[in-house]
Amino acid sequence: RKEVEQDPGPFNVPEGATVAFNCTYSNSASQSFFWYRQDCRKEPKLLMSVYSSGNEDGRFTAQLNRASQYISLLIRDSKLSDSATYLCVVNMRGGSEKLVFGKGTKLTVNP
Amino acid sequence: GAGVSQSPSNKVTEKGKDVELRCDPISGHTALYWYRQSLGQGLEFLIYFQGNSAPDKSGLPSDRFSAERTGGSVSTLTIQRTQQEDSAVYLCASSFHREGSPLHFGNGTRLTVT
Numbered sequence: 001r002k003e004v005e006q007d008p009g010p011f012n013v014p015e016g017a018t019v020a021f022n023c024t025y026s027n028s029a030s031q032s033f034f035w036y037r038q039d040c041r042k043e044p045k046l047l048m049s050v051y052s053s054g055n056e057d058g059r060f061t062a063q064l065n066r067a068s069q070y071i072s073l074l075i076r077d078s079k080l081s082d083s084a085t086y087l088c089v090v091n092m093r094g095g096s097e098k099l100v101f102g103k104g105t106k107l108t109v110n111p
Numbered sequence: 112g113a114g115v116s117q118s119p120s121n122k123v124t125e126k127g128k129d130v131e132l133r134c135d136p137i138s139g140h141t142a143l144y145w146y147r148q149s150l151g152q153g154l155e156f157l158i159y160f161q162g163n164s165a166p167d168k169s170g171l172p173s174d175r176f177s178a179e180r181t182g183g184s185v186s187t188l189t190i191q192r193t194q195q196e197d198s199a200v201y202l203c204a205s206s207f208h209r210e211g212s213p214l215h216f217g218n219g220t221r222l223t224v225t
Contacts (some may be wrong), residue, residue: 034213040141043202043216044154087154089214097142098167099206099214 001024004090010058014110017078021105023088024070032091035062035073037084038104044087047073078109113137115217117203123223124193133218136205143186144214145178146175147199154202160186161208193224 006023013019025033033050048055050062050071061074071088085104092100116135124130136143145157156170160180171177175193180186190197200221204214 031210033213043219045216046213047224049211049213091210097208098156098159099152100156101146 003027003092003100004088004102006086006088006105007032008103010106011110012108012110013078015078015080017109018073018074018076019078019107020090021073021086021087022070023072023090023102024068024092025088025100026069027090027092028066028069030069030090031087031093032099033062033064033071034089035071036087036089036101038087039084044045044065044101046070047086075107078107080109083107083109089095115203115205115215117155117201117217117220119220120218121221121223123225126195126224127192129191130191130193130201130222132190132201134188134203135190136184136186136203136206137215138184139207140205140215141183141208142206142212143180144152144156144204145186145188146202148202148219149199151178155199157188173187190222192225193222195224198222 035047036044036069037047038044054063059076063072085106088102115127143160146154158168175191178188182204200219202219206214208211
């Protein structure tokens with residue numbers, strides 16, 4: 001099993017749609033989880049951290065399922081400006097404890 | 112405050128030459144990462160520093176690649192005898208080494224080997 005795995009997409013949705021991304025991770029001891037967004041030819045930027053109880057920031061909701069070892073990102077009422085690649089990030093406990101990125105899921109929101 | 116700073120922002124070099132890329136992390140950040148990204152591809156992990164030591168350098172693609180960090184701050188990534196396949200954007204990121212601390216990225220160095 002890969003350390004961090006995401007559906008590469010692409011996801012093409014109309015404006016206003018709700019879209020959900022999942023990300024699975026292999027290390028059951030992982031404690032830190034994040035979602036980043038990366039625009040074309042730009043560096044990744046932190047979108048939100050993922051907390052055990054789940055958290056929401058406007059139209060974005062992140063959830064953690066420890067039992068099944070996955071995190072999710074839900075985007076409601078999607079905007080054209082949400083078009084980007086979404087990367088999940090998980091820390092690897094027990095070894096070097098580095099943060100590992102998934103390959104990313106590409107989202108295109110269409111008018 | 113100042114973010115992660117990388118230099119140069121662009122570098123064009125001839126095949127076979129050596130290049131040195133620099134990263135200035137955010138002050139106080141003990142963890143520092145190097146990644147590279149080819150056009151349309153995902154992030155490729157290269158090396159991770161905790162302070163001045165590198166617990167994980169498993170991503171360095173060959174012995175032509177090396178990196179060091181001094182004073183727990185600035186890091187340099189050196190590529191010797193560059194090849195065309197080394198062309199990519201090289202990204203540096205830093206964070207505090209504690210649970211829940213996210214990475215902050217620099218703008219990257221775009222390396223082109225001709």
